[in-house]
Amino acid sequence: MRSCLILIAALAASPVAAHVSLETKQATIGASYKAVFTVPHGCAGSPTVKIRVQIPEGVIAVKPMPKAGWTIDLVEGKYAGEYDYHGNKLSSGVKEVAWSGGRLPDKYYDEFIMHTVLTDRLKPNTTLYFPVVQECETGVSRWIEIPAEGAGHSHEGKSPAPGVKLLPKP
Amino acid sequence: MRLLAALATLLFAAGFASGALAHAALISVEPASGSTLATAPKVVELRFNEPVTPGAIRLIDGAGRARDETRVTASGETISIAMPSDLPEGTAVVSYRVVSQDGHPVVGSLMFSIGMPSETKLPASTDHWLGALIWLARVGLYVGLFVGVGGVWFARWISWSLAGMTVPRVALAVGLSSAVVSLGALGLDLLGLPPAALAAFAPWKVAVATSAGRASLVAAAAMLFALLALRSTWSSRALAIIAMVGVGLSLAMSGHAATTPPQVIMRLAILLHGLCVALWIGALAPLAALLSKPTPAALAVVKRFSGVAMPAVGVLALTGLALAIVQLEKASALVETRYGLILSVKLALVLMLLALAALNRFRLTPVLARRGAQIILKRSILLECMISLAIFAVVAGWRFTPPPRTIVPETPLAIHIHSDKAMFQVLVSPGKAGKDDFVLQLMTGEGVPLAAKEVILTLSLPERGIEPMERGASLGPDGYWHVRKVELPFAGRWRVRIEALVSDFEKISLSDELEVPPP
Numbered sequence: 001m002r003s004c005l006i007l008i009a010a011l012a013a014s015p016v017a018a019h020v021s022l023e024t025k026q027a028t029i030g031a032s033y034k035a036v037f038t039v040p041h042g043c044a045g046s047p048t049v050k051i052r053v054q055i056p057e058g059v060i061a062v063k064p065m066p067k068a069g070w071t072i073d074l075v076e077g078k079y080a081g082e083y084d085y086h087g088n089k090l091s092s093g094v095k096e097v098a099w100s101g102g103r104l105p106d107k108y109y110d111e112f113i114m115h116t117v118l119t120d121r122l123k124p125n126t127t128l129y130f131p132v133v134q135e136c137e138t139g140v141s142r143w144i145e146i147p148a149e150g151a152g153h154s155h156e157g158k159s160p161a162p163g164v165k166l167l168p169k170p
Numbered sequence: 171m172r173l174l175a176a177l178a179t180l181l182f183a184a185g186f187a188s189g190a191l192a193h194a195a196l197i198s199v200e201p202a203s204g205s206t207l208a209t210a211p212k213v214v215e216l217r218f219n220e221p222v223t224p225g226a227i228r229l230i231d232g233a234g235r236a237r238d239e240t241r242v243t244a245s246g247e248t249i250s251i252a253m254p255s256d257l258p259e260g261t262a263v264v265s266y267r268v269v270s271q272d273g274h275p276v277v278g279s280l281m282f283s284i285g286m287p288s289e290t291k292l293p294a295s296t297d298h299w300l301g302a303l304i305w306l307a308r309v310g311l312y313v314g315l316f317v318g319v320g321g322v323w324f325a326r327w328i329s330w331s332l333a334g335m336t337v338p339r340v341a342l343a344v345g346l347s348s349a350v351v352s353l354g355a356l357g358l359d360l361l362g363l364p365p366a367a368l369a370a371f372a373p374w375k376v377a378v379a380t381s382a383g384r385a386s387l388v389a390a391a392a393m394l395f396a397l398l399a400l401r402s403t404w405s406s407r408a409l410a411i412i413a414m415v416g417v418g419l420s421l422a423m424s425g426h427a428a429t430t431p432p433q434v435i436m437r438l439a440i441l442l443h444g445l446c447v448a449l450w451i452g453a454l455a456p457l458a459a460l461l462s463k464p465t466p467a468a469l470a471v472v473k474r475f476s477g478v479a480m481p482a483v484g485v486l487a488l489t490g491l492a493l494a495i496v497q498l499e500k501a502s503a504l505v506e507t508r509y510g511l512i513l514s515v516k517l518a519l520v521l522m523l524l525a526l527a528a529l530n531r532f533r534l535t536p537v538l539a540r541r542g543a544q545i546i547l548k549r550s551i552l553l554e555c556m557i558s559l560a561i562f563a564v565v566a567g568w569r570f571t572p573p574p575r576t577i578v579p580e581t582p583l584a585i586h587i588h589s590d591k592a593m594f595q596v597l598v599s600p601g602k603a604g605k606d607d608f609v610l611q612l613m614t615g616e617g618v619p620l621a622a623k624e625v626i627l628t629l630s631l632p633e634r635g636i637e638p639m640e641r642g643a644s645l646g647p648d649g650y651w652h653v654r655k656v657e658l659p660f661a662g663r664w665r666v667r668i669e670a671l672v673s674d675f676e677k678i679s680l681s682d683e684l685e686v687p688p689p
Contacts, residue, residue, distance in 0.1 A: 054675040131675040144675050148589075 019160060020051075020132050020143045023111070026165040027128075030120035032061075035130065036113050037162060042106035043136035050100040050135035051112050054144075058122040060085055062094035065113040070102040083119045103137075124168035129161040197247075198584070199280050206283040210257035214264055216249045218276075224249050225267040225275060225360040225376065232260020232284060259285035267360065269380050275360050300359055301570065307352035308566035311386070313559070314345010314393050315417045315444070320452015322396040326410040328478065329471045334459025335400065338452070342393050349390040353377045356386070385424035392416025418444040436496065439489040446486040450479055450527075451558045454551050461548040469538050472547075476531055483527065490520075508571040512564055519561045526554050585666065587680040590615050594668050594680050602689045603661040610643055610651040612670055620678075622670040625651040629658070630665045638667070661688035 023036035042048045055062055057080050064072050075096035082091045097114055104110050122128060131144035145160045200215045201207055224244050229237045229251070241252040251264060261283045270276050321338025325331065357373025358365065360380070367373055377383035392413045399409035418441035453475050460468045494513060504510040534547040583601030587594045595611040608627055612620040625643040630636055636659070643651035658664065667681035 052674065133674050142671070142674075142677065144677050145679070 020134055020141070020162055022130065022162040022164050024164065026167055027118055028167045028169060029118045029122045029124055030169045032115060032117050033164070034113065035116055035164070036111050037130075037132060039104060039110050039112065039134065042104065043134060043139040043141045045106050046136040046138040047106060048104040048110075048134055048136050049102065050098060050133075052096060052098045052133040052135070053112070053114070054131045055095050055097065055116070056128055056130060057081070058083075058119050059116050059128070060090050060093055060119055061115070061117040062097065063115045064097045064099070065115070067099060067102070067112065070099040073098040073100065081121065083121065085117065085119075100135075118166065120169060122166055124166050126166055127163040128166055129163045131161040196276070200586075201282050202584070202586070206285075208285075210255075210284050211253055211282070212255075214251045214253060214280075214282075216251070216266060216268075216280075218247045218249075218268070218270075220271055221246045222249065222268040222270055222276070223379070225269055226363075227251055227267070228265045229253070230263045230265075232258045232262050257284055269360055269376075271381070300355060304352065304355045304359065304569060305566050307348045307355055308569055309559075309562050310344045310348025311352055311389055312562035312566065313341045314343075314348060315389055315420065316448045316451040316558070316562070317455060318342035318345050318452075319392055319396040319413045319417050320448035320450075321456055322399050322452070323410045323414050323448065324453040324456050324475070326399055326407045328453065328475050329456060329460065331467075332400065332402075334456035337455035337459070338396075339400070341455075342397055345393045346390055349386045349393070353383055353386045356380065356383055381424040385420045388416055388423060389420035392420060414445060414448060417448045418442065420444075436493070439492055442485055443489040443493065446482040446489075449482045450486065451555075453479070454555045454558065458548050458551045458555070461544045461551070468544070472535055472538060476535055479527070480531070483524070509568065512567050512571060516561055516564050519557055519564065523554055523557045523561070526550055526557070530554075583684060583686070585682050585684055587666075587668070587682045589678075589680055592620055592670070592678045592680060593617065594670075596666060596668070596682075596684070598684065598686075602687055603658050604689045605655045606658055608643070608653040608656055610653070610668060612651065612668075619649060620670065620672065622651070622672055623674075624671040626669045627653045627656070628667040628669070629656065630667075631660060631662050632665065633662055634660050636660070638665075658686055661686050 020037060020039050023038050024034065027033040037051065037053065039048060039051065060079070060083050062074075064074070066072060074094050075098070076093060077095040078092045079090065082089050084090075099112050118128070129146045131142075131146070134141040134143065141159060143159050143161050145158070147160070196216060197219050198217045200217075201211050222244065224242050227240060227242045227249070229240050231237050231254075237254055239254050243250045243252075249266070249268065251266075264280050266280075268276050318338050318341035321335065321341065325333075325335055325338070354368050354373060354377070357363075357375075357377035358367060360376050361367070361373055363373055378387065392415075395409050395413035395416060399406045399413060421444035422437040422440040457472065457475065460471060498504060498510055498513070504514050530547055530550050534543055534550065537543050538547065583598040585596045585598075587596065592615060593613045595613070597609040597611075598606050599609075600606065610625060610627065612622055612625070614620045625645075627641045627643055628638045629641075630638040639657075641653045641656060643653045646652045662685075664684045664686050665681060666684045667679060669677055669679040671677050
């Protein structure tokens with residue numbers, strides 16, 4: 001019943017293809033998550049030429065899916081904490097993924113995909129945000145707004161960061 | 171003689187000990203005046219543009235009771251007032267009286283409401299009778315310094331006789347009592363006390379601690395020296411000189427002009443100005459007395475005085491002009507500010523005085539040997555005396571008007587937005603409906619300047635249906651972000667939102683409301 005409510009809420013809240021967002025709106029912590037970033041338009045009509053995604057803390061084992069016509073760049077760095085992954089201690093890894101070199105006209109739609117693991121260090125029943133910077137031939141759209149904790153759903157943000165609702169481990 | 175040495179040391183030490191800057195002005199208050207707070211503040215902080223000494227700080231709480239359990243601490247330009255822990259709901263008033271470095275009291279009040287506002291009356295500022303007393307004491311002080319000390323100097327250095335010393339003697343007595351009165355009145359004014367409190371030590375102590383108080387002491391010392399110089403001893407001429415220097419020093423120690431940079435030059439100008447006034451005005455009364463019993467010796471004295479008076483008037487005019495230019499900043503201030511108006515009246519009187527002096531010097535003095543000329547000269551000199559007195563009365567009014575230089579321009583609207591992550595200070599000038607300039611000061615939660623790549627200011631007025639207007643800010647050389655000429659078409663409660671891009675992926679946005687008054 002509860003997850004059903006969350007689903008309804010998530011569906012009701014998702015603006016119709018107006019923002020860069022995550023296709024799968026909820027995920028279970030302690031499991032893998034296929035993050036599909038949907039890019040419905042360019043920046044005020046200008047074609048998209050680069051998508052940069054910041055990996056939030058607690059998300060490890062990031063592997064972007066190659067995409068024809070686009071080059072992938074990974075920025076690696078230290079995690080704030082140490083995570084257990086298949087018996088190995090991970091203290092560093094991918095912090096940012098960037099697709100560039102392609103050209104996505106405003107009138108087309110595309111998806112940028114990566115595989116991730118959501119560690120069980122993440123807090124259940126919160127939203128995990130992946131800030132995205134969309135660079136275009138002219139202009140930049142920053143999908144980086146994260147509502148303040150406890151502020152609830154805010155309509156004020158014009159360019160919210162794509163988020164995924166975290167469900168507790170079953 | 172030891173007493174003399176001690177007095178002279180006091181005169182000089184006091185003259186140079188006061189390191190002053192400018193007239194203090196309140197810059198900011200935390201919590202902001204007029205704000206409504208959910209809970210009572212622990213501390214109220216007043217920040218001035220220069221270090222100040224707290225005088226009387228009063229708190230009237232929301233229930234209308236005067237509270238005296240506030241603790242006041244001062245450090246530099248900030249005064250912190252610890253509030254009692256049991257402030258009731260309603261509007262509390264903090265009225266403050268502080269002493270700025272130039273010795274002038276700065277007074278004001280601020281209000282904040284806890285829970286909800288209540289109706290409160292502001293306490294009254296300086297009483298009228300006290301203001302009149304301060305003014306009167308000042309006039310008396312000028313009479314003592316210029317007519318008294320100047321007269322004694324004339325007797326010792328120009329006329330070489332003690333003839334006609336009645337007026338200077340009276341002037342010295344008036345001046346000495348005025349010095350005491352002005353000290354007491356200053357103390358009462360600073361502490362906001364009734365006259366009965368003069369029996370206590372506190373107002374005197376506070377007054378002496380200010381530069382104005384010390385200036386009164388130096389003036390009193392100068393007048394005492396002049397009294398000593400009236401006794402015929404071998405040292406009387408030297409004493410007259412010391413007294414004259416004391417006149418200049420006491421004027422240069424305090425007041426608005428003395429605290430203006432470049433201080434050394436300004437003080438020197440005031441010192442010279444005061445010396446020349448004493449030289450000129452002090453001679454008038456003895457000259458008039460001398461001329462009422464015409465003797466051949468009187469003729470020689472008038473000639474000698476003319477020789478000294480000419481350069482003195484020149485120095486007087488030059489230093490006066492320089493001081494006026496610095497204090498006024500622009501000519502229009504002569505009529506637009508009270509300070510300027512006083513100066514205008516003074517200048518008009520001075521011109522009359524100069525005309526009379528010129529008449530005396532160039533028309534009457536050369537024909538002094540003729541019968542009747544001495545009578546005319548005497549009348550002219552008496553007229554000069556009256557005009558001088560009028561000038562003293564007008565100039566004493568400066569005690570109550572800040573010079574245009576120190577008038578702080580209209581305070582811009584200011585809001586302070588605070589979150590754990592950041593503190594944004596927003597200044598809006600002129601802070602009225604119309605075109606406004608915004609200055610954004612960004613700081614981290616710890617108060618360290620916040621480096622941003624991009625800052626956007628968004629304004630909306632929901633009550634009038636004005637949707638968010640977005641303006642990009644530009645980083646100025648001062649390290650603040652500026653948005654110029656922002657159109658705020660209506661008065662009302664505007665929503666202000668500031669977004670600072672601190673990295674590619676991180677943006678800090680804070681918003682608040684801004685009450686914009688009509689133009």
